Amino acid sequence: MSNNNLFAALRASFPSDLDAIAIETDNNLFYSWGDIERSTAMMANLLVSLNLPAGARVAVQVEKSVEAMVLYLATLRAGYVFLPLNTAYQSAEIEYFIGNAEPSVVVCTPANFGWVSKIAFNAGTEHVFTLSDDRTGSLLERAAYCSAEHQIAVVQADDLAAILYTSGTTGRSKGAMLSHQNMLSNAQVLKTYWAWQPNDVLIHALPIFHVHGLFVALHGALINGSKMIWLAKFDPKYVVSKLPEATVFMGVPTLYVRLLAEPGLTLDVCRNMRLFLAGSAPLLIETFGEWQGRTGHTILERYGMSETAMLTSNPYVGERRGGTVGFALPGVDLRVQDDAGATLSANEIGNIQVKGPNIFQGYWRMPEKTKEEFTADGFFRTGDVGKIGLDGYITIVGRSKDLIISGGYNVYPAEIEGYINDMPGVAESALVGVPHPDFGEVGVAVVIAKPGQQLDSAGIVALLKSQLANFKIPKHCVVLDALPRNTMGKVQKNVLREQYKGLFS
Known part of the structure; x- marks a missing residue:
């Protein structure tokens, strides 16, 4: 019986030498591929030992750390559903997410345990653990007693792997349900489309509570068996110092602006870099041009959403056109329609709609909202407004509502x-x-x-x-x-x- 577990595909991509370095952190810690294998097994065994119901949600609001990444992978490995929460969320927001998702497990920072555990226990959550960014906390203490061997849980392609809460334009957040197949199909397409190489090294400088850092960057490195240089927090000086050791960097436009303010950003420090990727927000054409001049590299812009992972990308080989998000990825159908539902011609601005194996399963416990966001022929209404040029390049010109x-x-x-x-x-x-x-x-x-x-x-x-x-x-x-x-x-x-x-x- 084939296993559609996303973790199984990521694990199969680990290099044969498990003693090789998988992650180097910004505080001089080194994790081997064997460390990741063992630690995910131990944490998965801890989750299994809790006798959680099928499809149990594991809600996590902790600072970025390798151990937090291990918890994500262990949740997949054990066949449960990962629910990442922005570390900046306050009590009113956390109360809503926990009440809505009804997680069986909540993991928070030790500093927040008092108020988070109160919310969680009041909502019926049975297990609350702590995890700090200094490798301490009750989660690791408990996992230390678990076996380092674990049989990866067998799941179906459409089984839920993660729920990402995305705020609605009319109030409360909606939980976008992503399956193992949604994320695996996207990771496999991007591995080919962005021409990941055997010797690639990724600088991971993004947070791991949303699509960009948790799925695009992390899955990209893992499914290629690539080493990561791991930053707990973005530090432009540190990134510049590490560029000669890396080949791939992913960032939001703000990170590129801050890197350009560093005098040390030169052609020479970028000599080994293969690819700079930008997303999550529009990149100003001035930043695009200044980056070319300073580094000799052209940033590759792409476009995606919490509900869909990546949808489009500028080409790896060919013109990366500033101000555009390139072409629809292989397997993604993308069209632009007017408000009446008529498909528009080239360069006509309208509503962007998409279809493909990466499109989410719907909104958590919101069947009416889910139905509303899909067309009769199965396309997801992104809520973004854009156009497709005569030569196929897609431009996002605005966002519906007031996002x-x-x-x-x-x-x-x-x-x-x-x-x-x-x-x-x-x-x-x-x-x-x-x-x-x-x-x-x-x-x-x-x-x-x-x-x-x-x-x-x-x-x-x-x-x-x-x-x-x-x-x-x-x-x-x-x-x-x-x-x-x-x-x-x-x-x-x-x-x-x-x-x-x-x-x-």
């Missing part, structure tokens, strides 16, 4: 507006995205007071910081008498964007 992408993270105004509107004295609010030289885009909150009430913009921001992840916090808040509206009474966010677009320039 803000700040430093590579999605910020949905409706969610933040909900928190502001609940504050004492607030009548209503509007959050818009404006250009920012470092983050690409940041939020500006415009708040209206109730009659006779006084509001303090700094106080509003301070209260938000106690409730929400830092990347969601508006970089500027202003209190006005009224919001601009059209004749139908709808808030004109385009007017606000225009009004504040030069705030950070």
